[in-house]
Amino acid sequence: MLRQLSSGERNLSELAAPLRMTFPAASKHVRVLEGAKLVRRRVDGRQHLCRLSAAPLEDANGWTGQFRRNWEVRLEALDSLLDEMKAEERERRRR
Amino acid sequence: MTPSPASLRITTPTDTTIVLTRAFQAPLRLVWEAMFTPDRMRRWMLPPPGLTLTSCVCEPRLGGALKLAWKSEDADPVMTLEGTFTDVVFHERIVHTEAIALASGQVISSLVEEHAFTEEGGVTFMSITQTYESKEARDGAIGSGMDQGMEACYQQLDALMAEAP
Numbered sequence: 208m209l210r211q212l213s214s215g216e217r218n219l220s221e222l223a224a225p226l227r228m229t230f231p232a233a234s235k236h237v238r239v240l241e242g243a244k245l246v247r248r249r250v251d252g253r254q255h256l257c258r259l260s261a262a263p264l265e266d267a268n269g270w271t272g273q274f275r276r277n278w279e280v281r282l283e284a285l286d287s288l289l290d291e292m293k294a295e296e297r298e299r300r301r302r
Numbered sequence: 303m304t305p306s307p308a309s310l311r312i313t314t315p316t317d318t319t320i321v322l323t324r325a326f327q328a329p330l331r332l333v334w335e336a337m338f339t340p341d342r343m344r345r346w347m348l349p350p351p352g353l354t355l356t357s358c359v360c361e362p363r364l365g366g367a368l369k370l371a372w373k374s375e376d377a378d379p380v381m382t383l384e385g386t387f388t389d390v391v392f393h394e395r396i397v398h399t400e401a402i403a404l405a406s407g408q409v410i411s412s413l414v415e416e417h418a419f420t421e422e423g424g425v426t427f428m429s430i431t432q433t434y435e436s437k438e439a440r441d442g443a444i445g446s447g448m449d450q451g452m453e454a455c456y457q458q459l460d461a462l463m464a465e466a467p
Contacts, residue, residue: 278310290328
């Protein structure tokens, strides 16, 4: 459902069809996503239009995903190395 | 929420750039040594899973070389990184080119990386500006990872859905 919404706003029927869900089941699904603040729903006439509320997804995982994690892991290793280097330096000064 | 000094900030100020900023609880001269001395680099330039760093050359002076190679169980080298230092201001700024290639010679990433450093009260602030050849290349660098990130997120959601009454 989120994959479908990632390409734009959809009404409930459009969301339900490819998932072979009934309209009430799709509606319930959307309610859960709304509760998790991942989807926003607006009513336009008789249509319930849903769209992604992308912010929590971005916050949860970072839109930079694996790129960010790769750098974070390296820079944390760099932090540990710097701690060692600071300790080495203190040791040298003591001598 | 105030980010901790160590938190990594990633921004994309233009279509072809990625800027990473990060602070270190260490004086600038140590950060510089850790980042541009081969023996030190080996300690934090952690390879992708399954790969081992086999050689590391880093000559942080104008025209100096940057050369890294990795091997896998099947191939040695399986991937190389080659670049040249194009601007070096000691303990302040460093710019190098960088081309990452597969053993076949196919270049999978080509960029210019600029590092800038300042120090304040024993804390070093670093910014890395990566400039890619095109928006597509820039998006590709982040995007391949983003897909994985999104996929992980979708999987968490699938689990959440399964639990929903």
